[in-house]
Amino acid sequence: DAKTTQPPSMDCAEGRAANLPCNHSTISGNEYVYWYRQIHSQGPQYIIHGLKNNETNEMASLIITEDRKSSTLILPHATLRDTAVYYCIARYNQGGKLIFGQGTELSVKP
Amino acid sequence: DGGITQSPKYLFRKEGQNVTLSCEQNLNHDAMYWYRQDPGQGLRLIYYSQIVNDFQKGDIAEGYSVSREKKESFPLTVTSAQKNPTAFYLCASSLTGDSYEQYFGPGTRLTVT
Numbered sequence: 001d002a003k004t005t006q007p008p009s010m011d012c013a014e015g016r017a018a019n020l021p022c023n024h025s026t027i028s029g030n031e032y033v034y035w036y037r038q039i040h041s042q043g044p045q046y047i048i049h050g051l052k053n054n055e056t057n058e059m060a061s062l063i064i065t066e067d068r069k070s071s072t073l074i075l076p077h078a079t080l081r082d083t084a085v086y087y088c089i090a091r092y093n094q095g096g097k098l099i100f101g102q103g104t105e106l107s108v109k110p
Numbered sequence: 111d112g113g114i115t116q117s118p119k120y121l122f123r124k125e126g127q128n129v130t131l132s133c134e135q136n137l138n139h140d141a142m143y144w145y146r147q148d149p150g151q152g153l154r155l156i157y158y159s160q161i162v163n164d165f166q167k168g169d170i171a172e173g174y175s176v177s178r179e180k181k182e183s184f185p186l187t188v189t190s191a192q193k194n195p196t197a198f199y200l201c202a203s204s205l206t207g208d209s210y211e212q213y214f215g216p217g218t219r220l221t222v223t
Contacts, residue, residue, distance in 0.1 A: 034211065043114075043200050043214030044153070087152065098212060100145075100152030 004088045009105045012082075018075040020104050022088030025069040032091055033064060034098065035073045037084040044087065044100075047073065078108045113137065114215035116201050121220045123195075131186045131218045133201035142184035143202040143212060146170060153200060159184055160206055188220065195222045 005023040012018040024033065034049040048055055048062045050071075055062045061074040075082055087103040114135045123129045133142065141160050145153040155168030159178040173192025178184055184203075188195045198219050202212040 041198070041217070041219075043202075043217050046211040046213065049211060098153070098155075100154075102152055 004090055004101055006086075006088055006101065006104045008102060009107070011107050011109060012078045014080060014108055014110050015077055018078040018082065018106060018108070020073040020075075020086050020088075020106065021070065022072070023070045024088070024090045027068050027090045033062065033071050034089040034091055035060070035062065036087045036089065036098075036100075038087070038103070039084045047086075078106075080108050080110065082106065083108045114201060114203055114213055116199075116215040116218050119216065119218060121218055123220070123222050125222055126190045128190060129188050129195075129220065131188065131199055131201075131220070133184045133186065133215060134182055135203045135213075136182060137203055137213065138181070139203035139213075140181065140206045141204045142178070143204075144168075144174075144176065144184070144186045145200045145202065147198040147200060147217075156186065195220060
């Protein structure tokens with residue numbers, strides 16, 4: 001599985017868009033990019049994943065660069081409840097483990 | 111109400127005792143996983159199972175054991191051989207095949223003194 005690099009922490013004002021970057025420069029052609037988040041002392045929550053195309057669901061949007069070496073998770077209107085650690089994971093999608101790095105601690109402030 | 115349950119939420123044991131953590135899912139998922147999380151760290155895989163009666167070691171299996179006798183259940187035993195058992199333990203499940211995400215339980219916080 002490709003190694004991912006994320007900033008350790010970010011702040012965002014409530015109601016604004018939160019843009020969380022992730023570098024995965026060694027990603028291979030069949031590895032998906034997954035995003036999870038973990039609120040303190042709870043289990044991680046799945047947010048979104050993609051392979052090549054940009055993806056959007058009710059929680060967030062995922063923008064993957066054309067060379068697939070980096071991606072950005074966008075929370076369009078951040079709320080205080082979005083304060084959490086966000087993990088970006090590159091994973092070969094054939095029934096395997098998720099390799100969690102340190103993640104980005106997002107603080108949404110009023 | 112579908113999901114993954116782990117019990118108990120908090121568990122205390124004396125050093126030298128084995129302890130079994132429960133994980134049950136009613137999502138009809140074939141695959142189940144156990145992860146360990148230490149303070150300020152990401153998750154590390156202990157064991158995983160793709161099908162009943164079969165399981166594989168993850169990255170940190172030493173000192174742990176599992177069983178998968180039923181599709182719904184994947185208990186984890188922390189043995190006395192595990193040198194640093196105090197941690198937050200998370201169970202997850204997923205469908206197998208392409209493009210399926212893992213769903214996580216609420217976790218069990220184990221403290222061994």
